[in-house]
Amino acid sequence: MATADGNGPSRGGVPIYETRHDGDASLSQTIIEAVASAEGVDPTDRDLKLYEAVDLEALDTLFERRSSDDHWQFEFAIDGFLVVVTGSGHVSVWDS
DSSP, rough: OBOOOOSSSSOOOOOOOEEESSSSSSSHHHHHHHHHHHHOTTTTOOOOOOOHHHHHHHHHHHHHOOOOOOOEEEEEHHHHHHHHOOOOOHHHHHHH
16 A cells, blocks of 8 residues: 555555656556556556456546646556556556
8 A cells, every 4th residue: 555655555665667647548558558567568468457456447537537736546456566546647566
């Protein structure tokens, strides 16, 4: 889980992969690419089964409808990783 200051899992450490959503694609595509990069696989070659872990459409909608003063963080576990997504578009992948 995240620390109170929002800097990642409470046990400390550094993420194995980080990126910032640039808006060119959906936030869910950024998440798919981040998890694939953390695993060292091509996102098109791997069935990440993210839809079994999180409703990516709902997360896309939450991100698209955010206001500039919204501060939120969403976390979910997938394939041995903890994925942390913030309202500012920061995506980090941690070993879980």
